[in-house]
Amino acid sequence: MVASRGNNSNPARIPALGLRVLALILISILLMYLDHRRNHLDGIRRGIGAAVYPVQVVVDAPVRMWKWLRQSTTSRNELELELGRLRAERLLTNARLQRLTALEAENARLRALLDARTTVRDEVRVAEIMAVDANPYEHNLIIDIGSTDGVYDGQAIVDANGVVGQVIRTGIMTAQAVLISDADHALPVEVNRNGLRTIAVGTGEIDRLDLPFLPNNADIRAGDLLVTSGLGGAFPSGYPVAVVNSVTRIPQEPFADVTATPSAALDQVREVMLIWSAPPASEETDE
Numbered sequence: 369m370v371a372s373r374g375n376n377s378n379p380a381r382i383p384a385l386g387l388r389v390l391a392l393i394l395i396s397i398l399l400m401y402l403d404h405r406r407n408h409l410d411g412i413r414r415g416i417g418a419a420v421y422p423v424q425v426v427v428d429a430p431v432r433m434w435k436w437l438r439q440s441t442t443s444r445n446e447l448e449l450e451l452g453r454l455r456a457e458r459l460l461t462n463a464r465l466q467r468l469t470a471l472e473a474e475n476a477r478l479r480a481l482l483d484a485r486t487t488v489r490d491e492v493r494v495a496e497i498m499a500v501d502a503n504p505y506e507h508n509l510i511i512d513i514g515s516t517d518g519v520y521d522g523q524a525i526v527d528a529n530g531v532v533g534q535v536i537r538t539g540i541m542t543a544q545a546v547l548i549s550d551a552d553h554a555l556p557v558e559v560n561r562n563g564l565r566t567i568a569v570g571t572g573e574i575d576r577l578d579l580p581f582l583p584n585n586a587d588i589r590a591g592d593l594l595v596t597s598g599l600g601g602a603f604p605s606g607y608p609v610a611v612v613n614s615v616t617r618i619p620q621e622p623f624a625d626v627t628a629t630p631s632a633a634l635d636q637v638r639e640v641m642l643i644w645s646a647p648p649a650s651e652e653t654d655e
Contacts, residue, residue, distance in 0.1 A: 491644040492526075493517065497637065498542065505572060507533075507547035511640065514539045522602045524643045530608035530631030531555070531596060532640050547634050548609065549574050557609050558597040562587055565597050568609055568628065574635045577610050579626040584617045586624060594628055604645045 493513070501508035513519055515538045523535040525545050533553070537544040546553050551572040557579075558565045564587055568577045582588060592612040598605030610628035617624045 492641040493644075494639055494641055495525075496639055505551070507550040507553075507570070507572070507574065507634070508536075509533075509545055509547065511535075511543050511545060511642075512541075513642070514541045514543050516540055518644065519543045519642060524596075524603045524607075524645075525640045526607055526643060527632050527637050527640050529633065530610070531603065532632050532634060532637060534602055535642070545640075547574075548630060549577065549634055555603065555609060556597045556599040557594040559588055559612075560593040560595050564588060565599070568594060575629055577628045577630060579612075579628060580623060582624050582626050583622060584619070584624050588612060588624075588626060589615055593631075604643060 495511040495513045497509050498512050499510040511519075511525075519535060519538050521535055521538050525532045525534055531548055533545045533547040533550075535543050536546045548555055548568070548570055549572070550570045553570040555568045556565065557568045564582075566579050566582050566586075568579055571578050579588075579594075590612050594609045594612065596603040596605055596607045596609060608631040610630045612626060612628045614627045615624060616626075
């Protein structure tokens with residue numbers, strides 16, 4: 369009898385389940401229609417969204433925390449790299465500023481030196497070298513202008529880098545000049561750094577001058593620039609002559625062994641400039 373009861377109840381439940389499913393489908397279709405046409409379910413949707421939001425926050429919290437930690441670590445590394453780069457740039461900038469300060473001080477000294485000298489207005493003319501003496505013991509050359517162009521014996525010759533030599537024999541259309549490296553040539557010079565005066569003597573070597581008359585206690589050192597002192601009248605003052613390359617102080621001797629390298633490339637020069645020195649403005653006024 370129990371079995372017969374169970375078999376009789378199953379057919380009654382199946383139609384009831386089907387009716388429920390059908391009712392739910394119809395209700396869903398109706399709700400979708402109302403929501404699509406008139407948006408009657410917006411309030412309900414917002415309410416459900418507000419209720420579900422805390423759950424979304426809790427679920428998304430680990431992912432957000434991981435992203436924040438990764439960005440913080442990356443940003444920290446980038447900031448440390450940027451900080452190191454800025455520190456290096458600051459050190460380089462400070463070094464450059466120190467060099468600039470030294471250059472400004474040197475410029476001020478040079479300006480003071482130039483302002484202290486008598487103003488000389490020099491007229492120059494370019495000449496071309498026609499020939500060079502083949503004798504290795506005489507450093508002479510021939511230029512293509514002479515007395516008709518106003519050239520005179522003893523006139524100073526320079527190039528773009530410094531003093532080259534001076535005229536020793538003037539012809540009508542040409543002139544012969546001797547280089548400062550010639551063994552028989554001597555030139556009054558002074559140390560640009562402190563004004564120490566001496567004589568630069570040619571050695572017969574194209575790239576070396578001697579300063580044989582400096583005592584051991586003279587204030588001169590390698591790297592000092594030698595310029596014309598203006599004494600003697602042949603060379604106007606202030607033109608570069610040579611750079612000191614070695615200073616050897618010999619205790620047993622009265623003078624130091626000082627050598628210098630000419631500022632001008634004496635074995636490469638092609639064009640030179642001859643200088644006509646004008647008298648100072650004060651002398652012109654007196655005349």
